[in-house]
Amino acid sequence: MLVAVEITGDRRKLSSTAMLARQAASLHDGEEDSPLESVAEMDFDAALAEFQELAASAGAEIAATVIQRRGKPDPATLIGPGKVEELEAVVASSGANLVLFDHDLTPSQLRNLDRALPCRVIDRTQLILDIFARHARTREGHLQVELAQLEYQLPRLAGRGKAMSQLGGGIGTRGPGETKLETDRRRIRARVDRLKEQLENVRRNRRQQRQRREAVPVPTVALVGYTNAGKSTLFNRLTEAGVLESSRMFATLDPKLRQLNLPSRRKVLLSDTVGFIRNLPHALVTSFRATLEEVERAELLLHVRDAASPNLDEQKMQVEKVLAELEVSRTPTIQVLNKIDLLPADERFDLQRFPAPDTIAVSAHSGEGIETLIAAIEERIGGAEAAGPTATATFRIPQREGRILAALEAGCFIERKKYEGNLVTFTASGPSSLLQRYRRYIVQEHGELPESEPAEARPRIRTRAKSSPR
Template identity: 65%
Template sequence: MGTRRESAVLVSVEFGNRKGPQLRTASLARSAALLSESADDSGLDATATRSFDFEASIEEFRELVLSAGASILAEVVQRRPKPDPATLLGSGKIDEIHGIVASSHADVVLFDYDLTPTQLRNLEDLLPCRVVDRTQLILDIFARHARTREGQLQVELAQLEYMLPRLTGRGRSMSQLGGGIGTRGPGETQLETDRRRIQRRLLQLREELEGVRRVRAQQRQRREAVPVPAVALVGYTNAGKSTLFNTITRAGVLESSRMFATLDPKLKAIQLPSRRKVLLSDTVGFIRDLPHTLVTSFRATLEEVQKAEVLVHVRDCTSPMQEEHKAEVEKVLGELDVLSTPRIEVLNKIDLLPEKEREALLASGAVAVSGKTGLGVEALMARLDQALVADPIVEQRFQIPQSEGLVLAALGAGALIREREFDGNLVRMTVAGPASLIGRYRRFWKS
């Protein structure tokens, strides 16, 4: 895309009489009040609720576009009973978009919808610029943020799987090398080669990623040889996972308000209040209608989620769409077959709530934190201690000779000393710590 930011016309669509979810946060109550100042005092009607849901989706789409590095020239909204199978939109709306593009010299029209190959081809024939749908836009953002070789392979695999059924008749967008949003990543392989060459490249990518997966499995086996439970942060994109990860681990990973800033997983060992160690991982954020090709392609990365003993679901408590975001995260967790994994729901960004709401949330017993300020993080660590069952905390009496300095040091570093007394050359103490550590020194147990 070069240094010049691409200019885009955004198209958002709503079909049928879709009713948005009944969102129950305090933030929604404030937003709903703004939307219905002239409405009846008894509450928000179905139309207003649906309108709010659609408006929130449009706002999320804007954030996606900005994350892709484009500038927004104009926005177009289409509401109709059902999509046109040939062009998605009605002919009048297409004429309107054509006029906007022609007068503004926009580079691309971005649709907040997944277009079929036929719709994409027809729209490119009717409009004087490139057309990119929601999935292609998300893939482009992933391509921008992939830093490791593994991440780049995963993005390219997803892009080619998306592009393969759309090769026929792509016209303008297929004739440009790296010409902007939707063309970033595999380059010429994506754009102008035949299906057989793309199939060969897909096979090669899958083999390379399988190699990455084997290496990751070997690394995990080495970690599991010394039992250290794994905990994964999951959540909707921009829920504040990386900020919370940094506060807990002081790892200094990238924090950004842009979507999908974290693409390659980060792992770091941390110590819980019980003194036992766990491996904490920061993972890619989920989003509404996350392309299935990405979930499949990022299998190696998302294995950190699949192998975790506990999932920490980080939620933005200030978002008016947090219940919908929770449902989308759970949908992806279902695809990964980890819905049965123990999960801690964490309400993040409480520092942005009014003081009374913040105090009420903390008093309710919810795990509420501020990844930015560290408020509530100690309570989260204690909750993690309770949730981990693979290497449970046990309490044991020991009688250890003072000459066993290494044993005393290991227990002091990895467990909590409840009581300790000295009797000649012996140290008698009560210790609470991980069963794996306590069992290692069974010969010094005192019944």
């Protein structure tokens, strides 16, 4: 059973969509209905639809939906004693075995609702954590989900069941489960410390990998956006990576890096990240810091937005809120309006109101607009001008020179690779400055390379002085 609660007394905090509606209201003073009220209704309906999709992503079957609008939340149960009795009756009549709240519950509210209702109660954060746990595939993803779950459970241990009452003051007030409670707390704290240590090792490994990547001039472009905006589909369209594409929320949890070849033969790394959502729990942002480091280090962000969503502007605001929390709001960004194939012709025409170089309309499903997006990526990161003129040369390099091989493979197109003993022969096409750096291994130049060769890259020929005969 789903329980959606709207706190009507908190309308002072207007969403971006509501503020736009307020501006539109000044143009329609003669209308009876307030546009602001209608937008508030649409926002609540959209939030309810999103919550239903979250429940479906977690594998729940919705038996009933209960909606309540309150001026302010009830401190004991959020919804008040009368509504709790109504929920109890609906649970009994519908046969529901789980109650999902589209609201974060305090430990005391969760405890009181657990006591009053005949089934388990879960709030919004617990539901998102459950979805994350379902979709985690890598060791890193499991660590991050477990850390977020334990940090969420720690303040909610007290009073979970009759055998775990808290310690009181005075004789005879020691709860029968106090020892068990404190033991659980110590175990959770110890496990949290262990998880943080393991995640720090993950961050250290990522830093080492990033330092190796930064030794070669390969910029990183990160995909960010609201969940289910089509980031993974766009990622596959650009890189042919074949990652999971799903209409379910948070289908992508573990970060993925793939190479993208630009028309100028320059290469960039494209990163696919976890999607954001309205009221994303702060614990998730903290726990997934290691994953989101790719966003923090990116030279360019592609903010993928669902052009077919009726909440396009509000979703943009929610994503920008998380980006500000990650302190990357000043990173150069291209707004990518995805799913234009789902729009009718007149709504496609309306997309022209967005600024052209900073906003590009595409369809990751059909491929429409992808070439324009790639050209915009190249222009933003400098393209051929940043990489300098291009050239082609054939190299013969010992296999022990792994660092040089990795640098050329990361920055150039490699063709006709052949192994001869401990030597690797191949043709590389890429920036002249990069080929110039390893000119001593060139066996054939297809064209001319510039003569401005750094001294450390020139061949060093060792000569042995002839000994005079005795």
